[in-house]
Structures are given as C-alpha cells and as structure tokens.
Amino acid sequence: MAISFYNTLTRRKEPFVPRVAGKAGIYVCGMTVYDHCHIGHARVMVSFDVIVRHLRASGLDVTFVRNFTDIDDKILRRAQELDISWQTLAQLHIDGFHEDMAALGVARADVEPKATEHIAEMHVIIQRLEARGLAYAAGGDVYFAVDRFPDYGKLSGKPLDELQSGARVEVDERKRNPLDFVLWKGAKPGEPQWESPWGPGRPGWHIECSAMSGRYLGESFDLHGGGMDLIFPHHENEIAQSEGACGHGWVNGWLHNGFVNVVAESGERVKMSKSLGNFRTIRDLLAVFPGEALRMFILNSHYRSPLDFSGELLETARAGMDRIYGALRAAQERLGALPGAVPLTAAEGVDQPEFARRFFEAMDDDFNTPQALAVVFELAREVNRGAAQPSEAADARALLEKLTVLLRRLGANLGLGGGDPVAWFQAGASDNESEEIASWIARRNAARKAREFAEADRIRRLLAEKGILLEDGKDGTTWRRG
RNA sequence: GGCCGGGUGGCGAAGUGGCUAACGCAGAGGUCUGCAAAACCUCCACUCGUGGGUUCAAAUCCCACCCCGGCCUCCA
Numbered sequence: 001m002a003i004s005f006y007n008t009l010t011r012r013k014e015p016f017v018p019r020v021a022g023k024a025g026i027y028v029c030g031m032t033v034y035d036h037c038h039i040g041h042a043r044v045m046v047s048f049d050v051i052v053r054h055l056r057a058s059g060l061d062v063t064f065v066r067n068f069t070d071i072d073d074k075i076l077r078r079a080q081e082l083d084i085s086w087q088t089l090a091q092l093h094i095d096g097f098h099e100d101m102a103a104l105g106v107a108r109a110d111v112e113p114k115a116t117e118h119i120a121e122m123h124v125i126i127q128r129l130e131a132r133g134l135a136y137a138a139g140g141d142v143y144f145a146v147d148r149f150p151d152y153g154k155l156s157g158k159p160l161d162e163l164q165s166g167a168r169v170e171v172d173e174r175k176r177n178p179l180d181f182v183l184w185k186g187a188k189p190g191e192p193q194w195e196s197p198w199g200p201g202r203p204g205w206h207i208e209c210s211a212m213s214g215r216y217l218g219e220s221f222d223l224h225g226g227g228m229d230l231i232f233p234h235h236e237n238e239i240a241q242s243e244g245a246c247g248h249g250w251v252n253g254w255l256h257n258g259f260v261n262v263v264a265e266s267g268e269r270v271k272m273s274k275s276l277g278n279f280r281t282i283r284d285l286l287a288v289f290p291g292e293a294l295r296m297f298i299l300n301s302h303y304r305s306p307l308d309f310s311g312e313l314l315e316t317a318r319a320g321m322d323r324i325y326g327a328l329r330a331a332q333e334r335l336g337a338l339p340g341a342v343p344l345t346a347a348e349g350v351d352q353p354e355f356a357r358r359f360f361e362a363m364d365d366d367f368n369t370p371q372a373l374a375v376v377f378e379l380a381r382e383v384n385r386g387a388a389q390p391s392e393a394a395d396a397r398a399l400l401e402k403l404t405v406l407l408r409r410l411g412a413n414l415g416l417g418g419g420d421p422v423a424w425f426q427a428g429a430s431d432n433e434s435e436e437i438a439s440w441i442a443r444r445n446a447a448r449k450a451r452e453f454a455e456a457d458r459i460r461r462l463l464a465e466k467g468i469l470l471e472d473g474k475d476g477t478t479w480r481r482g
Numbered sequence: 483g484g485c486c487g488g489g490u491g492g493c494g495a496a497g498u499g500g501c502u503a504a505c506g507c508a509g510a511g512g513u514c515u516g517c518a519a520a521a522c523c524u525c526c527a528c529u530c531g532u533g534g535g536u537u538c539a540a541a542u543c544c545c546a547c548c549c550c551g552g553c554c555u556c557c558a
Contacts, residue, residue, distance in 0.1 A: 037558095040557085043558070045558085158552080158553090158554065205524060231553070232554065257558075261551070296506095297494095299497090300506070304487080308494090319507055320505095330521075344518070367494075370495055371495095375505085384521055448516075453516055460518080469519065471519050473519095482519095
C-alpha cells in the first residue's frame with residue numbers, strides 16, 4: 001500500500017503514514033442541519049465516501065467520524081421562522097440528509113455525532129485552554145486568544161499579522177484581538193442554553209469538532225477533511241483549540257475538496273453557496289436524475305478541482321452510467337447472473353491483474369477517481385466485447401466471467417454500478433406499465449415474424465413517443481427509458 | 483492588497499521531463515440488424531492560455547505576461 005495525498009497543511013502531496021500501523025482515523029466536517037443538502041454538500045460527502053472506501057480497500061481498519069452541527073445561529077433563526085423547535089428542525093434535516101446520502105450511495109459514517117450531545121467534552125477543552133492561558137472569559141462569553149497560540153495561521157498559510165491587517169471582522173469590545181473567536185456563548189433570553197462553568201450558554205461553532213473528534217478518535221488522529229472554505233477560519237480555529245488544549249500536535253493530514261460552481265447565463269462561473277442563493281438541492285435533482293448519475297458526475301473530476309455544475313453535464317454523467325450498466329446488462333444476459341458488488345481489496349489476487357493494478361495505482365495517487373474510472377470504462381468495453389462473442393466455448397465464458405467480476409467489484413470501490421442493470425434502464429416502471437410494454441413487444445415481434453414491418457415500426461414509434469426505446473437482441477427484445 | 487488553485491480536442495476530464503496526449507459524452511464512417519437501437523471496429527488535439535528560456539528531450543521545469551476561480555466574513 002502506498003497511498004499518497006495532497007496535505008493542505010504541508011501543501012504537498014505526501015505518503016499517507018498512519019499513526020498506528022494498519023489503522024486510520026478520519027474526521028469530516030458534516031452538515032449544519034438547518035436546510036436541505038445541495039450539490040456542494042453532495043461533493044464533500046461523495047468525495048470522502050470514496051476516500052474512506054479506498055482506505056478500507058487498502059487494508060486499513062478505518063474509523064470514520066462525520067458530525068452534525070445541530071445547534072447554531074442559523075438553526076435557531078430558521079426554526080423561529082418556521083415556528084418549530086430547533087430540535088425538530090435539526091432532526092428533520094438529519095433525516096433528510098440520510099435519505100439524500102442513501103440516494104447518492106454514500107455510506108453511513110461509523111460515528112455520526114451531534115454537537116449538542118458533546119457539551120461536556122467541550123467544557124473540558126475550554127477549561128484546559130483557560131488553564132493554559134489560551135482562553136479568557138468576557139461578559140458571559142469565553143474567547144480563544146489567538147495571540148497566545150504561535151502556530152495560528154499554519155493551515156491557511158496566513159501569518160497572524162496579515163490576518164489582522166486584512167481582518168474584515170467586526171470589532172467586538174469584549175475581544176482582546178479582533179481575530180479571537182468565541183468558544184462559549186453566554187446565554188441570551190429565549191435561546192437554548194446549557195449550564196457551564198462560565199454560566200449558562202451554548203457552544204461556539206468550532207469547539208464542537210475538537211470535542212467530537214477527540215471523543216471518538218483520540219487526542220491525535222490521522223486525517224481531517226471538509227470543503228475548502230472550511231480551511232479558514234473553521235479548521236484553523238480547530239487546530240488552535242485542539243493543539244492549544246492538549247499541548248501537542250493534533251491532525252497529521254488535512255484533505256479539502258474543491259468547490260462546485262454554477263455557470264451563470266452570462267457564462268460567469270460562481271461558487272454555489274447558500275449565501276448567494278444559487279444552490280440546487282440534491283432533493284430537487286433526484287427528482288430528475290438518478291443519484292448514481294450525480295455520483296458519477298462528481299467522481300468524473302478530481303476531488304480538489306473546481307467543478308462546474310450544469311444539467312447538461314449531469315446528462316453526460318448519466319450517459320456514462322448507461323455505459324456501465326449496459327455492459328453489466330449484456331453480461332447478465334450472457335451469464336445468467338451478476339457477481340456481487342463487493343469492493344476489491346488491494347491484497348486480493350485477481351485474474352486480470354492489470355486492470356486492478358491500474359485502478360489501485362490511480363486511487364493511491366491522491367484518490368484520482370477520473371483515472372480510476374477510466375479503468376472501469378475500459379473494463380466495460382472488454383465485457384461488452386466478451387458478451388458479444390458468438391462463441392459458447394468454456395474459456396470465452398470464463399474470461400467474460402472474470403472481466404465481469406472485476407467490473408462489478410471495481411465499480412463497488414467507487415460505489416458505482418452496484419445495482420440491477422435492468423432496473424437502471426427501466427427505472428420507475430410499475431408492474432402494470434411493464435406488462436403493457438411487454439404485450440406491445442409481443443405484438444411487434446409477431447408482426448416482425450410475419451414480416452409486417454410497417455406494423456412493427458408503428459408499434460416501435462408508438463412506444464418511443466412514451467419515451468420507451470426498444471432494443472432487439474439475440475435473445476429477444478428489451479426496452480429502456482430514453 | 484495577501485494567500486491558494488487553475489487555463490489540455492466540440493464538451494467534461496486525466497496526464498506534471500521521453501512509448502502513437504488516458505477515459506467519458508457528442509460527432510463521422512463501417513460491422514451487425516428487415517430497418518433501427520445497443521454493442522463492436524475505425525476516425526476525430528502534429529498539440530496542451532501567450533511569449534521567452536533550460537534540456538539530447540517539456541503539456542510537464544524556470545521567467546515574464548494574459549485570463550479564470552476560490553479564501554482572507556457565515557458557507558461544503
């Protein structure tokens with residue numbers, strides 16, 4: 001195993017060396033649950049889902065933690081607007097998140113902690129910071145003193161003085177330095193509050209991640225990830241808190257995925273964000289595109305590159321999935337059944353080692369999914385060739401079997417192509433509809449047999465108008481949605 | 483202003499010193515088919531933002547310039 005990845009902290013690609021041989025702990029900043037997930041969220045979740053899959057396929061025993069931020073200003077405001085409790089709002093969007101992720105093929109994390117369930121852990125960190133002179137209480141709030149943490153700015157590459165000169169933050173009387181950030185917010189009337197050594201209040205934004213990662217991964221761990229926009233200030237502040245409290249190094253590797261941009265009518269590319277109001281929710285998209293097409297769209301570019309979103313691009317991704325499922329369907333018809341979509345591990349020996357080798361080489365190199373996908377597509381072609389062979393010879397069938405196993409399994413490493421191919425092409429058809437189509441197909445084939453091609457073509461056109469495309473194969477006629 | 487990242491065919495997107503610049507989509511021709519569709523085969527960037535330079539050799543390294551995006555404030 002020789003995984004290397006681009007570490008935001010060192011700004012280089014470097015080998016991944018687990019702190020404990022054979023194990024890996026990874027924490028990814030999840031959602032603030034006050035609204036539906038949009039494509040930007042989908043990108044983080046899919047990217048890290050694949051990263052975790054690859055770490056596991058490489059033989060590592062991975063502990064994956066992805067949190068929910070279930071208390072924050074936006075949640076409180078939105079709950080008030082909707083006239084529901086903030087707990088109800090949060091739970092609503094946690095459930096929505098899980099539904100969306102299931103559609104995208106994103107697996108659950110090993111631990112999905114909520115901020116509000118780790119208040120005690122936060123208090124411990126803040127107390128330690130206070131004891132070490134890195135935090136101070138002021139007017140019911142508790143702040144982190146950035147001046148007292150010499151490494152402040154090391155992740156974002158911004159020296160403290162530069163940050164100060166460019167600071168656009170509001171001057172707050174209670175802060176000693178404008179860049180100081182709040183660890184604990186004193187209670188305001190009407191807001192939820194928890195008891196604390198500094199009086200009632202609620203947590204600041206950054207402290208929760210230090211608390212939850214420490215609880216489940218230990219005082220130091222291997223990898224921490226999230227969207228690029230979290231580098232500053234969120235992750236910078238997490239480092240300050242965590243290292244400040246424990247007095248030693250915290251996270252070895254930092255991974256950040258690139259943004260999703262929206263191409264405006266003017267041709268301008270703008271980042272998709274809630275504050276710009278130009279986001280598309282996963283939910284809306286799923287009404288029009290299969291989740292797997294969205295997943296393909298995301299994995300077709302490298303996780304660190306910017307990604308432009310548009311409907312046409314999603315259509316292209318869907319066509320790519322058609323190709324993979326088309327090959328699987330051909331194999332299924334030929335072999336009678338498909339092998340299970342079980343991820344391939346690096347240690348396993350396989351019959352067509354070149355494909356597997358190239359796949360793992362691509363993924364080992366900073367999780368290069370576009371290159372890994374290229375291998376999957378080449379396999380799809382080989383499977384199609386094998387399935388089209390007229391020969392019934394045993395060795396031809398054996399080769400097709402081996403190629404199909406690899407296609408399915410390597411697909412599973414990316415979380416693609418694990419479904420039933422017929423279901424992919426005939427998505428959403430009711431039993432009634434399927435029967436009706438089958439009867440039309442029977443009528444058409446009767447006409448074809450009688451060489452009444454005008455009638456056969458009429459039926460085909462009739463179905464085509466309903467978006468049903470017919471495909472005449474050696475073993476009969478199948479249909480798909482067009 | 484500071485700091486990151488990027489400009490590769492019609493589109494998306496890999497490749498970061500040396501085989502014919504992957505792969506997908508779209509397109510063209512062919513095979514198959516009653517005709518299609520799907521599949522397969524062939525073709526589709528003498529060239530990698532622009533201009534210099536280093537080198538036997540550069541899309542890949544260096545310098546300059548042009549353009550685009552992001553972060554520096556809540557954001558994935």
